[in-house]
Amino acid sequence: MKARLKRLQRHLQHGLIERDTPIRLTLLAMLCGEHLLLIGPPGTAKSELARRLRRVFRGGQYFERLLTKFSVPEELFGPLSIKALEEDRYERLTASYLPSASIAFIDEIFKANSAILNALLTLLNEREFDNGAQRVKTPLAAVIGASNELPEDDELDALYDRFLLRYEIGPVSDEGFHQLLQLDDAPAPVLDEADLLCADDLSAVQAAATQLPLAEDVYYLLGGLRDFLRERHITVSDRRWRKIVKLLQVAAWSNGQSQVQVWDCWLLQYCLWQQPKQRATILHWYQSHLGTDAVVNPERLKRLIGVWRETLEKERNNKRHLGNEKGERLYVDHQGQLTTLSGREYSAADNGEPLYLAPPDQTDRSNAGQGYRCEELQEQFFDDHYQQCHVDGKWVRISEYTANPDNRLMRHESFSPHTEPVRYSESHIHERVMATQDLLDAIANFKQVLGRKLETIAADVTDHLWLDPGFAVPAQENLRDSLTVIEALEVQIRELQEGFRQLPRQ
Structure with a gap:
């Protein structure tokens, strides 16, 4: 599957400049049955991404529509059936409209009015459409939504939340402009029919991915990120977190992994922002926490060292008040x-x-x-x-x-x-020494794991289906920084351990 998806990615990227990441997100959205929102000005290839996605999906219909504030439900869901009305039934003819599509592109999606909104929300989330007295299943795999700007009306919040993946797309950079001018209109190489995806492929991938476990450091990272977002008043619903886990599982499984790893969480920057400027903040937090886990966390270690240092000073300075043979204090x-x-x-x-x-x-x-x-x-x-x-x-x-x-x-x-100084029992000193030794052992094990990650990260990231290969460089730098910080804290813990060993003994 990984090799097949790589070929699809190369096909989708053909003839586009600086669109590798949105291409990956578009394909990943379809693969995990989610929707992608593209925010950006006209002429930035938003609709082209959706049309290209259509080319790699076999056996389904494609639907595309530009909404305005005057759009009516018929434009999305089909006209009313005259025959059904004659039989006192309120039904639409949905063939060739959104309820019958597998891939859809809806431009200016936040122009959707209240007459459209409820049906659209149900279709996006439940993949169902209320047609007259019946609620029918739809074949929808993914919707690519586009808008020049974010929604301002509160009634559109629910629609905004339906897009698990969000990407701010801009014009080609100055560096890529010369290459843009040199593009020709040569068609992309023809895809092998066997590489095309179908609805059964998507179902199989999603079913297999649900069995994929998350690495322990992924659980820790997600918990820390949730706290970080809460502190900054970035609201993420429980439903969204569940969808994020499924997306990570699909990304990891399709990349040929046996579990979800912290590298896969690079994708979180496109799932959690409410405002585009928050993406960089989320990415910075993520990169700075790559070299940590639930036990070996620099902030946690600093707090522990502070507590132990106070404990050691207290026990060093503890004195016993002496008395005479009558028991009177002297x-x-x-x-x-x-x-x-x-x-x-x-x-x-x-x-x-x-x-x-x-x-x-x-x-x-x-x-x-x-x-x-x-x-x-x-x-x-x-x-x-x-x-x-x-x-x-x-x-x-x-x-x-x-x-x-x-x-x-x-x-x-x-x-x-x-x-006179308080003298401590052997068991007390042993307990203190072992408490620090347990953490030193955890640090030693963590350093080995970190070392292996440093050895493989370049290959892991560069060869990853869904990650930007350029991520390998900052990831390596952050891992090395984490290793340096951990080693400095390790020295302090050893000094504390020796201090506990030197406490007066009974």
Whole structure:
């Protein structure tokens, strides 16, 4: 199937400049039974892509229509049957119209009005069409929708959501312009009839692809991307996520893979944006998370290292308060002697000169904790002639006042606890060491996996059916960057592990 699809891609790309990616998306959309929206100005080959897709599909009808705001349902779904009306039945003649088509191109699709919208939504999503009293199955494989601009009316949101794949298409670049001018109108080589796809082929591919598992790092990447989009208020419905998984399975299966790999998720940039400018943001996030998984994730490792570093410092600094033979806690006093007292009160002084409290009638006797020297006390609170102050109903001389120990400013000194470092059990230290070792083992295994990816990524991406070969270069750079970051974090984890090994032991 892969070789067959490669031949179809080459046929579809013949004579087009800088249209490889939309060609791939067009073919992939049909292969997985989804729809593609092309946003861009006129003259950028939007309709040509759909017409070329028609050439590689065997046995089905092709339908094409340009909508205007005046379009009526008959233009898409067929005229009413006069014969049915005569028999009191409201039915349309759908032959050669959208309900009978396998491949369709609808230009200016967001011009669809409310008279068209409901039937179109049902047809796109359920592949069914309400024709009179009957709901009939349709053979629709894929619709290529086109528009010069995004929808602005809220009632078109549901229609917009029906397109799983979205691509902003622009004019040929300056680099490709010279080549564009040299194009001739030579027809594409004739395809081998055996290479053409039919409805049975599409059904077989989709059925086989559903059995394809997703690699563990794909689950992790999708979960992280969902959180990233939610933070940026980019809404993606559960239904859309389910469709994305099926698209990835089809892409991987048709590429000959045994499981969906992270490389396949390159396609997500064309499935998740609401505004074209968001595509680059999604791609940047994806590329920066290629070298990570649920365990070995730089952000997670940094958080773990931070927690472990705090734990190690705490355990290094843990002290045990020692006591005497009576069980009383011991402290080291101001003279360096052991005591059971936790502190002491002492008379405050300023350069050897005692400090005093103000008289009791003062609101703040301590002078904000600074106290008063004798000279300051006399100057502020005692009369100059008699050197007396009225205290508790009587006159007191300053000599009596300063002689009373209750009037001294006292300070408190806390003694340091008498401690020794906490000693840890062998089992405690072993638990800490093994916790870091488990992560180091995971990192070692991850580095091996990353190394193998670096060896094969160029071939994997270049030969991939659905990826831009140019993606291999930034992918390699991001993997190498991830490896460098992981190795630096690995060094820090080893240092922490050694720190835990050196903790005091019992």
